[in-house]
Structures are given as C-alpha cells and as structure tokens.
Amino acid sequence: MTRTAVLHPDLRKGHQRRAPENALAEAISLANALSGLEVIEGKVVPVPKPRAGYLFGSGKTAELAQWIEDEKIELVVIDGPVTPVQQRNLEKALKCKLLDRTGLILEIFADRAQTREGVLQVDLAALGYQRTRLVRSWTHLERQRGGLGFVGGPGETQIEADRRALDERINQIRRALEKVVKTRGLHRKARAKVPYPIVALVGYTNAGKSTLFNKLSGADVMAKDMLFATLDPTMRSIELPSGQNIILSDTVGFISDLPTQLVAAFRATLEEVLDADLILHVRDISHPESEAQAKDVRDILENLGVSEEQRDGMIEIWNKVDLLDSEGLSAAERVAGRHEKHLAISATTGRNLDQLCDMIDGTVRDPILYETLDMPISAGEATAWLYARKLVVSSNIKDLRMLLEVEWTHKQKEQFYKLHRGDFDIPDLEPEEPEVDESEKTPWHPDD
Structure with a gap:
C-alpha cells in the first residue's frame, strides 16, 4: 500500500465556493476509491495567492516537505488542477510523487473500466492528459540557445518525437472508438424496434x-x-x-x-x-x-x-x-x-x-388507443406483428378483408405504420388543407 496524503488548496477567491472541509472529504474519498493507496491524512492548505511555479508559497512548501518526510509519505494528491511546471517543481521540493485531481480521476477510471469501450475512453483521456506533461519526462535534456544554425536542443527533438507517438496512438484509439460507436448505434436501432x-x-x-x-x-x-x-x-x-x-x-x-x-x-x-x-x-x-x-x-x-x-x-x-x-x-x-x-x-x-x-x-406510459383496422387477408406479416404483441382485441373477416379491433399506444401505432404501410392501404392522417393565395380570397375591385 502506498502511503498517501491528500491536500486541498483553499484558494480563497470567489464568493460562491464549497466548504473546504467538504471538498477535502470528497478528495479523500476519491483517493480511497483507488486500490493500492493508503490515505494517512488530509489537510486543507490555505493559499492566499497561488504561485505560478509551486502553487504554494516557499514557507508552506518547506513546511509540507518536512511533514511528508516525518510521515514517510510516498504520494501526494492535490485536490485541484496543477500545471506541469508546478507538478515538476513540487515533486522535487516534496521528494515524492504527486497527482492532481484530474490525474487521480483518470487513474481510478483506468483501474475500474471493464468493457472495451470503457478502456478505450480512459486511454484516450489519459493520453490527452499526458500530452500536456511531456516536459516532465525530459527535464534532463535542456533546450540550448545557440548562434546561427542552432535552433533547438536535443530535448526539443525528443519531446516532438514523443508527441508524434502520442498523436498516432490517439488517432488509433479514435478510429477504434468510431467502430465501437457504430456498434452501439446498431444496438440502439435494435432496441428501437x-x-x-x-x-x-x-x-x-x-x-x-x-x-x-x-x-x-x-x-x-x-x-x-x-x-x-x-x-x-x-x-x-x-x-x-x-x-x-x-x-x-x-x-x-x-x-x-x-x-x-x-x-x-x-x-x-x-x-x-x-x-x-x-x-x-x-x-x-x-x-x-x-x-x-x-x-x-x-x-x-x-x-x-x-x-x-x-x-x-x-x-x-x-x-x-x-x-x-x-x-x-x-x-x-x-x-x-x-x-x-x-x-x-x-x-x-x-x-x-x-x-x-x-x-x-x-x-x-402512452395513452391507450382503441381502433379498428381494415386489412386484406393477404397482410399476414402485419397481422402476425399485431398478434405477437397481443394488441388484437377481436377480429372478423368480411369480403376477404379482416376487421381487427386493436388496443395500442401511440408509439406502437407509429411503429406498425412505419414497418407495414407498404403491405396494404392504410389511410393517411387527415390531409392538410391546401394553402390558398390571399389574393384569391379577396375579390378584385376596379379602384384597387
């Protein structure tokens, strides 16, 4: 089990915000939801003014580093967004691994997803998240500034190569997801029947x-x-x-x-x-x-x-x-x-x-409609559809035609008409009145 501390930065800005104690409790529950983590303690950390490079002030960072060392913390979870630069600097200062809120949620989803679609969705989200943090993997390859002909250092080249590899993988996952989405679409069409x-x-x-x-x-x-x-x-x-x-x-x-x-x-x-x-x-x-x-x-x-x-x-x-x-x-x-x-x-x-x-x-529940259908006896498929769904109340045959009294909903009626309108003559809905030109309604007058 990884000894974990949860920190909620109380940024103290904005008038409508949740109580920091409740936000911390939710963050601790998130950390407990990820298998393999043992939450030792959670803290609300006041942040009057966020620092661009470290989030916390220098004094608070040193205080947290000492506390983490004393408690032998191996992982720190920050309940909020942390920039790649802040994450890199804090990991150095605190001497332990760090996850922000987004990273923690992605880890939970990766740990729990079961279906192929769920796994692909998590992979896609994680790759998009990692793409913004490539700089953390190559800090040992510093960019160089040189004279004419030296436009970049080895670190820049490596980051670009990794970014291309991630982009290729993202495109692969998106293509795979398109197939899954099509399959789900077919399933929805089947359920629509x-x-x-x-x-x-x-x-x-x-x-x-x-x-x-x-x-x-x-x-x-x-x-x-x-x-x-x-x-x-x-x-x-x-x-x-x-x-x-x-x-x-x-x-x-x-x-x-x-x-x-x-x-x-x-x-x-x-x-x-x-x-x-x-x-x-x-x-x-x-x-x-x-x-x-x-x-x-x-x-x-x-x-x-x-x-x-x-x-x-x-x-x-x-x-x-x-x-x-x-x-x-x-x-x-x-x-x-x-x-x-x-x-x-x-x-x-x-x-x-x-x-x-x-x-x-x-x-x-749709309102129940009681109607009589006048159908030729040759419309066997349509008749079978009605009987299979137990919609027929009574039936009678007269002059090679069937009179079926049906009890159905609007949705069943629309579905029946859509599937079987071509099998026999079903009367259309009430015809719309033809539009009349207004000039035809008013008689012409010689003074006009």
Whole structure:
C-alpha cells in the first residue's frame, strides 16, 4: 500500500465556493476509491495567492516537505488542477510523487473500466492528459540557445518525437472508438424496434444509482459506498408493477470539476442518456452539499447536449433518507411532496419505491388507443406483428378483408405504420388543407 496524503488548496477567491472541509472529504474519498493507496491524512492548505511555479508559497512548501518526510509519505494528491511546471517543481521540493485531481480521476477510471469501450475512453483521456506533461519526462535534456544554425536542443527533438507517438496512438484509439460507436448505434436501432421506453439513472457519484438500479431490476451491479463504483453503463429490461416494460440504464456518476478530457471522452458512453425517454436524477439528500452536487449534474447534462425538454422532464429522486434523523426525514418528504416530479426515497430500505414505480409508469406510459383496422387477408406479416404483441382485441373477416379491433399506444401505432404501410392501404392522417393565395380570397375591385 502506498502511503498517501491528500491536500486541498483553499484558494480563497470567489464568493460562491464549497466548504473546504467538504471538498477535502470528497478528495479523500476519491483517493480511497483507488486500490493500492493508503490515505494517512488530509489537510486543507490555505493559499492566499497561488504561485505560478509551486502553487504554494516557499514557507508552506518547506513546511509540507518536512511533514511528508516525518510521515514517510510516498504520494501526494492535490485536490485541484496543477500545471506541469508546478507538478515538476513540487515533486522535487516534496521528494515524492504527486497527482492532481484530474490525474487521480483518470487513474481510478483506468483501474475500474471493464468493457472495451470503457478502456478505450480512459486511454484516450489519459493520453490527452499526458500530452500536456511531456516536459516532465525530459527535464534532463535542456533546450540550448545557440548562434546561427542552432535552433533547438536535443530535448526539443525528443519531446516532438514523443508527441508524434502520442498523436498516432490517439488517432488509433479514435478510429477504434468510431467502430465501437457504430456498434452501439446498431444496438440502439435494435432496441428501437422494441417498444419499451428507456429510463436513464444519472446523478453525482456515490448518490446511490447502482443500489437503486439493483433494487428495481434485480441485477447484481457493483454497488459500494465508494466514488465511481460504476463506470461502464448497464441496461436491464424490467417490468413495472402495472405491467409496463421499460429499459433501465445505470450510468457513470458525475463529479464537480470533471476533467474536460473525460467529458469529451465519455460523451459516447453517455449517449444512452441522450436517447432516454425519461431521466431519473438521483441525489444524495443526506449530503451537506446536495444542492451544489445537483447543480453540477445539471450543468454536465447541459454540456453533454441533453435537451432542455429532457432536463425539464426529469424526475428528481432524493435518495438516502434512511441516513436522516426523524426531523430531517419528515422535512425531506414534505418538501419533495410539494413538487410534482420530486420524490424522497431510500434505495437501501426500499422506502417509497412503490411510489417511484408509479411515478415512472405515469410518465412513460402512452395513452391507450382503441381502433379498428381494415386489412386484406393477404397482410399476414402485419397481422402476425399485431398478434405477437397481443394488441388484437377481436377480429372478423368480411369480403376477404379482416376487421381487427386493436388496443395500442401511440408509439406502437407509429411503429406498425412505419414497418407495414407498404403491405396494404392504410389511410393517411387527415390531409392538410391546401394553402390558398390571399389574393384569391379577396375579390378584385376596379379602384384597387
């Protein structure tokens, strides 16, 4: 186990910022989520004015170096962005390895990704991150300044060679990802033929999405009290108590200050959210900064391209009410009850899950239509499609034609028309009235 210290730089700028103690607790949870690390201690380090070369002031850097030496720390995690120059200088001054927030999250994703797509996404994000830090690998090859004819030193040549190698690898991964994306597109088209609504779970990491997913679907997705327990999206077809079938999707959790490399790299992974008929936003209502986490989730959804209509139609689930005291529980259920699309639940104990299923069912269920189809008896394939989905209520044959009374939804009707309109004459929708030239409506007058 690597002895690790977590430092949260309290930059003390800006009026709306999270409490540094809560930010440090989240950073410690991130470090604990990476196997092989033993977090010895975490500290909030005041930074009145960041230094360009070291981040911390000289006195604070010397103090940290002594503390790290006394505690025999092998790795320091900085909860925030660190430039390549700052990382190089701090590693020299502190005499240990250093990871910033982005590097730590990338390490966690690399450690957890299971599917081929997940591995490729992590590799792509990591290479983009490493590309900006090539200078750290070649500090022993200093650039030279010479007279005429000496435009660069050996270090510059080596960095350029490494950069070309990284660019080639990045292009290879992107080509591989394009194939994966095409495959996922085919899978989505196949699912589109099944008239089941897609319901996607989204939320801040460790909000309880996987626990809720397992509770509703009976699946066995890894659900731990750990940040980023789920990285690869999982989908299950489930039947609600009403008999309505849906496809439930569990997705990777979001986090504040999500690295831009991961937002871009995991866009394809989160395409299931973009195609969802309903989004369930799972919040850890017991967390002291639940509202700030919810805002981060909404901002990331907007950046991913989730439409405003989808965001407005989200159901907000206030999870982990079992961790609240009786007064907090009553308040949470009372406040959530004032909103049509809010619900306080506990995925662990099952509290109010029946109400959640009813809420999902009422949102995704299409109105039932009762119609009569007049079809030739030769339309066997279309008839079989209707019977296979148990949509036919009664049938009658008259003059070599079938009269089928069907009970279906708008979505099933549209799908049927799309697949079988060419098999027989189906009356079109009400014809649009032809546009009439305004000049034809008004009679001509000689004074005009």
